Amino acid sequence: xxxxxxxxxxxxNGSTATIQTLLEQMKQxxxxxxxxxxxxxxxxxxxxxxxxxxxATNIAWGAQDVSQQAExxxxxxxxxxxxxxxxxxxxxxxxxxxxxxxxxSDELVAQKFAAVQAGMMIPILCVGELLxxxxxxxxxxxxxxxxxxxxxxxxxxxxxxxxxxxEPVWAIGTGKTASPQQAQDVHAFIRQxxxxxxxxxxxxxxxxxxxxxxxxxxxxxxSMADIDGGLIGGASLKADDFLTICRAG
Ligand code: PEP
Numbered sequence: 384x385x386x387x388x389x390x391x392x393x394x395x396n397g398s399t400a401t402i403q404t405l406l407e408q409m410k411q412x413x414x415x416x417x418x419x420x421x422x423x424x425x426x427x428x429x430x431x432x433x434x435x436x437x438x439a440t441n442i443a444w445g446a447q448d449v450s451q452q453a454e455x456x457x458x459x460x461x462x463x464x465x466x467x468x469x470x471x472x473x474x475x476x477x478x479x480x481x482x483x484x485x486x487x488s489d490e491l492v493a494q495k496f497a498a499v500q501a502g503m504m505i506p507i508l509c510v511g512e513l514l515x516x517x518x519x520x521x522x523x524x525x526x527x528x529x530x531x532x533x534x535x536x537x538x539x540x541x542x543x544x545x546x547x548x549x550e551p552v553w554a555i556g557t558g559k560t561a562s563p564q565q566a567q568d569v570h571a572f573i574r575q576x577x578x579x580x581x582x583x584x585x586x587x588x589x590x591x592x593x594x595x596x597x598x599x600x601x602x603x604x605x606s607m608a609d610i611d612g613g614l615i616g617g618a619s620l621k622a623d624d625f626l627t628i629c630r631a632g
Pocket of ligand 1: 392550554555556557558593594595596614615616617618
């Protein structure tokens with residue numbers, strides 16, 4: 384039985400003041416979330432604030448990206464050990480905004496995934512197709528290619544301590560959600576791909592759905608057999624909306 388997981392990706396939003404309010408509201412409301420493990424991924428510069436505010440709670444935190452390099456002359460980058468310093472549990476790798484806006488390749492994403500694991504944190508590997516790829520019937524090819532890059536570098540055993548997020552790019556921040564069946568089909572496909580190497584790992588890995596999840600559609604999405612929770616962008620910035628989604632897990 385996989386535990387539901389809901390992680391908020393705050394992207395490049397917030398300030399010290401708005402984040403303090405959001406964290407207070409989340410701490411007040413988290414008692415109403417029964418089964419679901421909850422996490423938030425703030426911008427790097429707020430990790431200290433978030434770790435202090437959430438330290439004594441059961442809400443986890445993580446980062447939205449990381450460098451594949453361990454240290455050195457990489458201006459603007461943040462290393463795995465720096466995230467460990469702030470007790471991050473999770474690190475998102477390969478978010479579609481990183482892939483498309485910052486040209487991160489499948490191979491680079493795989494290197495980041497491996498670096499996070501070597502640092503004993505849990506990578507949340509984002510995969511998903513563009514609208515034109517879905518329309519041309521390439522969804523499974525794209526997702527397989529993105530998964531294979533990680534499997535080739537890190538191996539199947541790496542998925543014992545990893546989370547996958549299926550995020551169709553056309554559904555991110557657009558208000559268009561994949562239907563529960565569309566999402567379920569891809570989640571089942573991802574699990575099948577892993578099962579080719581190891582059934583037990585495929586069965587155990589949490590696969591989150593991301594793309595315009597809201598309080599109003601979360602229950603239906605999360606009730607599908609292979610959907611184990613969500614990676615939530617916009618709706619994670621309001622405590623009430625986010626907690627409603629967390630309760631749907
Ligand atoms: C995301 O950025 O991972 C995401 C799913 O965003 P949104 O929920 O806003 O579509």
